[in-house]
Amino acid sequence: MSTQVPEQEAEAEAETEVEQEPERPPVSAHQQRRLAEKRERASMRQRAEEELSEADESVEIKVFRYDPEVEGKKDPRFDTFAVPYEKGMTVLDALIYARDHFDSSLTFRHSCRQAICGSDAFFVNGRQRLGCKTQLSDLEWPVRIEPLPHADVVKDLVVEMEHFYEQMEAVEPYFQTNEVPKGDLEEQRQSRENREKIKMSTRCIWCAACMSSCNIAAGDNQYLGPAAINKAYRFAMDEREGADMTEHRLNLVEQEHGVWRCQTQFSCTEVCPKDIPLTEHIQALKREAVKKNLKFW
Numbered sequence: 001m002s003t004q005v006p007e008q009e010a011e012a013e014a015e016t017e018v019e020q021e022p023e024r025p026p027v028s029a030h031q032q033r034r035l036a037e038k039r040e041r042a043s044m045r046q047r048a049e050e051e052l053s054e055a056d057e058s059v060e061i062k063v064f065r066y067d068p069e070v071e072g073k074k075d076p077r078f079d080t081f082a083v084p085y086e087k088g089m090t091v092l093d094a095l096i097y098a099r100d101h102f103d104s105s106l107t108f109r110h111s112c113r114q115a116i117c118g119s120d121a122f123f124v125n126g127r128q129r130l131g132c133k134t135q136l137s138d139l140e141w142p143v144r145i146e147p148l149p150h151a152d153v154v155k156d157l158v159v160e161m162e163h164f165y166e167q168m169e170a171v172e173p174y175f176q177t178n179e180v181p182k183g184d185l186e187e188q189r190q191s192r193e194n195r196e197k198i199k200m201s202t203r204c205i206w207c208a209a210c211m212s213s214c215n216i217a218a219g220d221n222q223y224l225g226p227a228a229i230n231k232a233y234r235f236a237m238d239e240r241e242g243a244d245m246t247e248h249r250l251n252l253v254e255q256e257h258g259v260w261r262c263q264t265q266f267s268c269t270e271v272c273p274k275d276i277p278l279t280e281h282i283q284a285l286k287r288e289a290v291k292k293n294l295k296f297w
C-alpha cells in the first residue's frame with residue numbers, strides 16, 4: 001500500500017514520464033534555417049490565398065517549367081499560377097509574385113525592373129517582350145510565358161546567353177580611334193548631327209529579343225544577328241573613330257555571316273523594346289559596304 005499523498009504520487013509519475021522521454025538529436029543551424037524557410041513559405045502561400053480571395057480580379061499565368069538537374073522535372077511542362085491582379089502590374093510583377101508566394105524554385109532573370117538591364121526578355125503570348133515593360137492589361141489572359149526561342153534553356157525561363165555575347169564581341173563593341181585630339185585635355189568632339197544619327201543605336205540593352213525573333217539567326221548559328229550589327233552601326237557611323245576604323249568595322253560586318261544575311265523581315269525591329277530601327281541600320285551598313293567596295297577607273 002502506498003504511503004504517499006495523491007499530489008506526491010502525481011509528481012513522482014510526472015518525473016518518471018520526463019525521464020522516459022527519448023532524447024532528440026540537436027537541431028543544426030542548417031535545419032533550423034530550413035524549418036524557418038518552410039514556415040515562411042507556408043505563411044506566404046496562406047497570405048496569397050487570402051489576397052486572392054480578397055482581390056477584385058486575378059490573372060492566370062501559364063509558365064514554362066524545365067529543370068534538367070532534378071528528377072521528375074526534366075520533362076518540359078507548363079505550371080499555372082493565379083495571381084491577384086492590380087492595375088499597373090507587369091508580367092515580371094506576376095512572375096515575382098508567383099515565385100515568392102507559390103514556388104520558390106521558379107527561375108527567371110531580372111534586375112532593374114525599368115527596361116534598363118535587359119535581363120528579363122521572355123516569349124510572352126507568342127512574342128518576345130521585356131517582362132518589366134509589358135503590362136498585363138495589354139495582353140490576352142491567361143498569359144503564357146516561355147523562355148526566348150532559338151536559345152538553349154538552362155532552367156525554366158533562363159536561356160543560355162553565351163552565344164549572343166560572342167556575336168556582340170565579334171563586332172568589337174567599344175570605341176576605338178587613332179585620331180586623338182592634340183592637347184592632353186582636349187575633348188574629342190562629336191557634331192550634333194552625328195550624335196543624332198547614332199542616338200537610337202546606342203539604346204541597346206543587350207536583351208537578345210531581336211536575335212530570338214530572327215529567322216535567319218535561327219537557321220544560321222554564325223549570323224552576327226541584329227543586335228551585333230546594330231552595335232557595329234553605332235561605331236561605324238561615329239565620326240570620331242576616323243576613316244580607317246570605319247573601314248575595319250565595315251569589313252567585320254560584310255563577311256559571309258554578316259549584313260548580307262539579313263532578309264529585311266523586320267521581326268527584330270518589331271520586337272525591340274527600345275524601339276531601335278534595327279532593319280534600317282542593317283540596310284545602312286549594307287549601303288556603306290557597297291560604297292566602300294565601289295571603284296571608279
Ligand code: SF4
Pocket residue numbers: 203204205206207208209210211226227230271272273274275276278
Ligand atoms: S537591339 Fe533591341 S531587341 Fe536587340 S538586344 Fe538591343 S535592345 Fe534588345
Ligand code: FES
Pocket residue numbers: 110111112113114115116117118119120130131132133
Ligand atoms: S528587369 Fe531590367 S530590363 Fe527588365
